[in-house]
Amino acid sequence: MTFVIGVDGGGSVTRAVIVDEHGAEVARAEAPGAVVTDEAPGAAADAVSRAVGAAAAISGRALPASVLWAGLAGAGREAARRAVEQELGRRGLAERVCVGTDGEAAFHAAFPEGPGILLIAGTGSIAWARDAAGDVVRVGGWGQLLGDEGSGYAIGLGALRAVVRAEDGRAGATAMRAGVLRELELESPAALTSWAATASKADVARLVPVVTRAADGGDPAAADLIARAVAGLEAHVAAVLGRVGPAPEDPELVLWGGLIGERGPLRTRLCDRLVSHPVVLRSGDPDPALGAAALALAALPKRQSRPAPLGHFGNEPAP
Numbered sequence: 001m002t003f004v005i006g007v008d009g010g011g012s013v014t015r016a017v018i019v020d021e022h023g024a025e026v027a028r029a030e031a032p033g034a035v036v037t038d039e040a041p042g043a044a045a046d047a048v049s050r051a052v053g054a055a056a057a058i059s060g061r062a063l064p065a066s067v068l069w070a071g072l073a074g075a076g077r078e079a080a081r082r083a084v085e086q087e088l089g090r091r092g093l094a095e096r097v098c099v100g101t102d103g104e105a106a107f108h109a110a111f112p113e114g115p116g117i118l119l120i121a122g123t124g125s126i127a128w129a130r131d132a133a134g135d136v137v138r139v140g141g142w143g144q145l146l147g148d149e150g151s152g153y154a155i156g157l158g159a160l161r162a163v164v165r166a167e168d169g170r171a172g173a174t175a176m177r178a179g180v181l182r183e184l185e186l187e188s189p190a191a192l193t194s195w196a197a198t199a200s201k202a203d204v205a206r207l208v209p210v211v212t213r214a215a216d217g218g219d220p221a222a223a224d225l226i227a228r229a230v231a232g233l234e235a236h237v238a239a240v241l242g243r244v245g246p247a248p249e250d251p252e253l254v255l256w257g258g259l260i261g262e263r264g265p266l267r268t269r270l271c272d273r274l275v276s277h278p279v280v281l282r283s284g285d286p287d288p289a290l291g292a293a294a295l296a297l298a299a300l301p302k303r304q305s306r307p308a309p310l311g312h313f314g315n316e317p318a319p
Helices: 042-059 078-089 102-110 152-168 176-184 189-198 201-205 208-216 220-244 267-274 288-298
Strands: 003-009 013-020 025-032 065-072 094-100 116-121 125-130 136-140 252-256
Touching (some): 003 102, 013 288, 025 042, 042 065, 042 078, 065 078, 078 094, 102 125, 102 252, 102 288, 116 220, 125 220, 152 176, 152 208, 152 220, 176 208
Parallel strands (some): 003 065
Antiparallel strands (some): 013 025
C-alpha cells in the first residue's frame, strides 16, 4: 500500500504526517524538535524517527514509506542537509528520503503555486516569496550567529543579556530578572553563564513569554526587545518586496510561527506596522507538515494527479 510521509521539524517540535497516494491524511504525530547540524545530524534524525514512528504506529502501517520529505530547521546548509539525509536514509523510514528546510515546507503549504510571501518567526526567522514569474527569493534564515532577527531566540538572548547587564550595573534594573530565573529554575544571574553554555536555541527561545509579560507590565528593557523584534520582522517583509519588485496586484502575505501566527504574541504589533506596506494579509495558519507531504507525493514516480487536500491551511479540503 503506497503512502508517503511529510515532516516539519523546527527547533522546538517535529511533526510528521502520513498521507496515502491520493493525498488523504492517515495519521500524524509529533516529537521534540532538533536543529540540523552537519557535525551531529543524528539529533535531527532521531527527532524525525520518533515523530515518524509514532505516526506509523497510529496509522497501523508498516515502514518504510514510499517517500519521506522532511523540512528541517538548519537544513539550508548543504553539508548539513546532506548529512541528515544520509542519516535518515539509514533508518529505514522510507524507500526514498528527501530533505529540505522547514521554510520550504511551510511555503509550499501556504502557496502551492502562484505569487505570495511567507514570513516565519518562531525559534528562528525567515521570509520566502514567489513572484508572478515563479521566481523564489529568500530573506533572512542566516542562523543564530548572523541573523534570526525578530525570532524567539533573538528575544530570549536579548533578555539574558539585559539581565546580566543590569546585574553589573551597566543598565537599569529589569523585571525580566525574576522571570528569567524562575523560568530557568536558577537561584541567581551568576548561574546563567553555565546554563547558556549548553542551552539550545529552543531553550533560549522559551524565554519569550517572560519578555512579553514584562513588556506588557511596562518594563522598558523588555518593551525595547519586543519593539526591535517587530522592526526586524517588518524589515524582512520590506526587503522581500524590494527584491520581487512591483506587481499588478499587492501580494498575499502569510504570517507563520509561534511568534506571529494566528495566536502569536507579536502578531498584532507586527500587523500594525505592516499596514504601510503593499501586501494583503491572509488569515489562517499553514500546515508545513502537509506541505512536506505534498512535496513527498510530488517525488513519487508516475504520480497521475495532485491531491486536493494538500498545500492548504489546516486540514480543510481544497475548495
